[in-house]
């Protein structure tokens with residue numbers, strides 16, 4: 001055995017073998033490989049490079065590679081040793097986007113070459129471009145959608161402003177709102193009602209007689225959280241004092257003659273709901289004390305009893321009396337006045353809101369032409385002007401009565417000035433008599449309508465004669481109370497209104 005290394009039998013064959021292996025290796029690589037000479041001319045391209053750029057390369061490709069080579073050379077010069085640039089750089093070779101890295105390479109003859117390992121990134125670039133376009137179009141779509149949303153938001157704001165301004169113009173309307181009138185004062189009144197109705201606070205409604213205090217009380221209750229709870233209306237003026245006390249607070253057995261058993265009063269009946277005390281200015285000092293107890297402590301004592309009973313009742317009171325003045329005159333307790341007057345809704349008189357007259361007239365004409373089956377369809381300007389100049393001391397009630405009479409006495413489809421008989425007019429009493437003029441009615445109206453007019457007149461006069469006492473009127477006319485109420489409803493007659501308008505004359 002020899003210690004000598006094995007002689008290289010065939011050096012040329014070995015170089016050939018290595019070279020072939022090396023070239024094969026380069027040719028199977030998916031990357032493009034270029035060897036550039038010192039003047040950047042292409043010395044070698046592997047199979048991938050040829051497939052991409054062709055061999056020999058076109059002039060523009062060769063030029064691009066020369067530029068790339070020159071830029072790598074800069075870095076090669078800076079590093080005299082073997083140089084591998086692991087940076088991946090993007091460039092364009094002719095029109096093909098590529099990325100490449102570079103390294104120095106020693107050729108067969110010891111010359112310094114530059115190797116470029118390059119990848120065609122056309123597909124990636126296209127994909128990036130598509131992605132960019134997609135993003136841009138998504139952005140455009142989003143911007144468009146955001147624009148549309150902003151526009152619809154602005155539109156919503158504009159509409160809501162319009163709705164608010166219309167609401168302000170019309171006032172707050174509620175289905176339970178039976179008040180006619182859209183004057184500024186009525187709009188403010190409605191706004192006030194809506195503001196205060198939600199709370200449980202006691203409310204004092206003030207206003208001249210006939211201004212619609214009961215309608216306001218109804219609306220307060222309808223717009224409150226107690227709308228679905230019991231609601232009772234008591235006219236404090238209509239019942240005598242001891243009856244009122246027993247009616248409101250109930251009584252114990254033996255409290256007075258006839259009190260054979262305990263009876264609970266309206267405050268207990270209505271527990272959880274609302275009570276409307278109309279004409280509160282007229283209650284006696286004794287009732288004032290009892291009422292103060294309810295408002296202060298939320299409790300009542302039954303007549304003849306000693307035990308207080310808790311009640312949860314919202315009180316709405318109304319008066320056309322100047323309570324502050326009544327307090328000064330010592331007719332009304334100051335402490336009760338304060339308790340009642342926590343929230344005051346003051347209804348303006350009709351002469352303060354004459355803008356409402358036309359609408360009220362049309363409302364009442366419609367109502368009474370239905371009730372009296374008359375075909376009134378016109379109120380001339382002269383008649384309206386006459387109504388506008390009146391001072392309406394009896395407010396809407398007076399206007400309603402006047403229109404009721406006018407509809408009743410009108411001979412034609414038109415209400416003339418002659419048909420307008422004011423309460424303070426001495427002919428008012430005779431006005432109804434005009435309806436009896438049968439000659440004018442013959443041929444103009446069917447019998448049943450003439451009879452209805454007479455019937456309405458008779459009932460109205462009877463109610464007036466017996467100051468609105470329905471039981472007495474029913475008795476006198478020898479009809480049942482229910483039937484009388486039905487007819488009063490049919491003809492739009494209210495015992496309260498008649499009583500008041502008679503008082504006012």
Ligand SMILES: Nc1ncnc2c1ncn2[C@@H]1O[C@H](COP(=O)(O)OP(=O)(O)OP(=O)(O)O)[C@@H](O)[C@H]1O
Nearest residue numbers: 178179180208209210211212213214215320396397
């Ligand atoms: N704004 C209105 N719209 C329609 N009708 C009204 C209006 N105001 C009042 N009325 C009518 O006028 C009449 C009197 O109304 P109401 O009884 O509510 O007045 P009031 O202020 O309570 O009077 P009083 O103080 O004399 O009791 C009723 O028939 C009522 O329907």
